[in-house]
Structure formats: structure tokens, C-alpha cells
Amino acid sequence: xxxxxxxxxxxxxxxxxxxxxxxxxxxxxxxxxxxxxxxxxxxxxxxxxxxxxxxxxxxxxxxxxxxxxxxxxxxxxxxxxxxxxxxxxxxxxxxxxxxxxxxxxxxxxxxxx
Amino acid sequence: xxxxxxxxxxxxxxxxxxxxxxxxxxxxxxxxxxxxxxxxxxxxxxxxxxxxxxxxxxxxxxxxxxxxxxxxxxxxxxxxxxxxxxxxxxxxxxxxxxxxxxxxxxxxxxxxxxx
Numbered sequence: 326x327x328x329x330x331x332x333x334x335x336x337x338x339x340x341x342x343x344x345x346x347x348x349x350x351x352x353x354x355x356x357x358x359x360x361x362x363x364x365x366x367x368x369x370x371x372x373x374x375x376x377x378x379x380x381x382x383x384x385x386x387x388x389x390x391x392x393x394x395x396x397x398x399x400x401x402x403x404x405x406x407x408x409x410x411x412x413x414x415x416x417x418x419x420x421x422x423x424x425x426x427x428x429x430x431x432x433x434x435x436x437x438x
Numbered sequence: 439x440x441x442x443x444x445x446x447x448x449x450x451x452x453x454x455x456x457x458x459x460x461x462x463x464x465x466x467x468x469x470x471x472x473x474x475x476x477x478x479x480x481x482x483x484x485x486x487x488x489x490x491x492x493x494x495x496x497x498x499x500x501x502x503x504x505x506x507x508x509x510x511x512x513x514x515x516x517x518x519x520x521x522x523x524x525x526x527x528x529x530x531x532x533x534x535x536x537x538x539x540x541x542x543x544x545x546x547x548x549x550x551x552x553x
Contacts, residue, residue, distance in 0.1 A: 334478065357540060368528060369481075369544040415480060419540050424469065424488075426542065430480040 327352030329418050331429035338406050339437050346401040346432050348416035358399040359417040360390055363431075369415065375399065386410070408438045439464050442545035444529050450551045451519040459514040459548050461529030469532045470512040471496075471542065472504065474525040481528065487512055519552045526550070 332347040350356065360372040373384025380392040390401045399416060416429040445460045463470065468489045473481040473496075483496030487506040501523060503515040512531075516523060526549050530542040 329480075331480075359541070361544075368546045369530075371541060374541060417542075421540075424540050426471075426483070426540070428473075428481040430478060 327356070327418050327420050327425065327427050329416055329427050329429040331414075331416055331432050333432045334430070335433045335435070337435045337437065340408055341405045342436075344401070344403040344406045344410075344434070346414055346416075346434070348399045348401065348429060350397050350399070350416075350418040350427075352397075352418065352420055355421045357419040357421060358390070358392055359419070360384065360388070360399075360401050361415045361417060361428075363413045363415065365412070372401070372414070406434070406436045408436050410434060411436045441465065442529055442531055442543050444527075444545035444548050446548060447546065448549045450553065451516075453519060453521065453552060455519050456515070456517050457519070457550075459516075459527055459529075459550075461512045461514065461545060462510050463512075463529075463531040463543070463545075464510065465531060465533070465543065466509060467531035467533040467543075468509070469540065470506065471530040471532075472502070472512070472514045473528045473530065474498065474523075475528060475547075476525050484514065484527075516550075521552050524550060524552045 328351050330349045358375040361369040362372045375382045375392045383389045413431045413433045415431045419426040442463045471486045472484040482498045485504040487493045529545040532540045532542045
């Protein structure tokens with residue numbers, strides 16, 4: 326089964342700073358990749374997803390992620406964060422062969438006003 | 439559409455008690471999942487189902503049981519609650535969608551405390 330690593334447990338930024346959250350996975354087959362966000366007290370919501378085609382995908386609220394197949398990475402980026410981006414962010418990898426979805430441990434983002 | 443609904447939102451159990459967490463979806467999704475979320479651990483898959491009458495174990499199935507008698511419902515049962523089962527439980531559903539995407543839709547969660 327695949328595994329997913331998120332390198333940062335807690336990231337603290339000031340508003341307008343740029344954001345990059347790392348995500349690496351281990352699996353040799355074809356995958357779908359996701360970033361989910363969980364705002365305080367809420368359930369997980371999809372930020373963006375990659376299935377095929379352009380490895381640079383854009384999601385909601387100005388987020389984007391780049392799939393680098395050779396590095397097994399799918400890092401999340403945002404040029405300028407806002408206080409409202411304070412949340413926990415989860416990377417997820419779905420192995421298409423058996424629809425096995427695995428989540429990373431999550432990265433908590435705190436944006437200071 | 440209500441999406442994925444879960445009940446109850448909160449529950450406190452005593453050790454050894456049993457309970458059923460309810461999950462329902464109205465999107466006609468074939469796939470349904472139960473996860474638990476513990477601080478710093480992400481989401482761990484407990485059980486999943488690929489359709490009515492079919493269930494399978496995930497990463498952490500011990501202490502839990504599931505059934506899937508209809509497409510819409512996927513209840514999770516705790517038979518003998520233990521403190522280690524204190525967690526937030528999320529139900530999710532998906533279907534192949536475009537290009538086999540299997541994007542998962544999550545319910546609001548059930549916060550369970552076992553004391």
C-alpha cells in the first residue's frame with residue numbers, strides 16, 4: 326500500500342506571505358492526488374485534485390499544486406496567504422488500481438493577521 | 439442534495455458500552471468509507487464498502503464492525519467501547535466520476551469520547 330508524507334506538522338506565516346506545503350508519496354503505479362482542507366470545527370473539503378494532463382493544477386481560493394512524477398511529490402502553493410487560510414491541510418493519494426486512498430498526517434497552517 | 443450526513447455529532451460512552459454511528463449519502467455513490475482522525479495522525483481508514491452487501495477492512499478495523507444493506511447507508515458499530523476509540527469519526531463517499539477520479543465527499547464528523 327502507498328504511504329503519504331507531509332513534511333511540516335505546523336506552519337506559521339504572516340498574512341501576504343507565500344506558502345508551500347510539501348507532500349511526497351511512495352507508490353509505483355498510477356495515482357490520483359488530492360489536497361483537502363479542514364477549517365476549525367469543520368469537515369474536510371476538497372481544495373484541488375490531479376488526475377492527468379497538466380501537472381500544475383489550480384484549485385479554489387487561489388491554491389495550486391504541482392505534480393512532479395519523478396519526485397513523487399504534489400506540493401501545495403499559494404502566493405499570498407490570508408488569515409482565513411488558517412486550517413489543517415491534508416494531502417491524499419489514491420492508487421487507481423485498487424481505489425486505495427491514503428492520507429498524510431496533515432499540516433496545520435496558522436496565518437497571523 | 440444533503441451530501442453525506444452523520445449522526446450523532448457528539449457522544450460520550452462509558453468503557454464497554456456499544457453504539458452505532460450513522461452515515462448516509464444521497465449522491466448514489468457506490469463507495470463509502472469510515473475514517474478516524476486523531477491529532478497529528480491524519481485520517482486512518484477503518485472500513486470501506488464498494489457497494490451494497492460488500493464491505494472490507496481498512497488500516498485500523500479492530501474493535502469496529504460495519505454493514506451496507508443499502509447504497510445510501512453505511513453504519514459503523516462499536517461493540518465494546520475502549521478509551522483508545524476516543525476520536526473524531528468521518529464518513530465519506532465517492533464514485534468513479536470522470537476519469538476514475540474517486541473524489542471523496544466527507545460528512546461533518548462524529549466526536550466520540552470513551553471514558
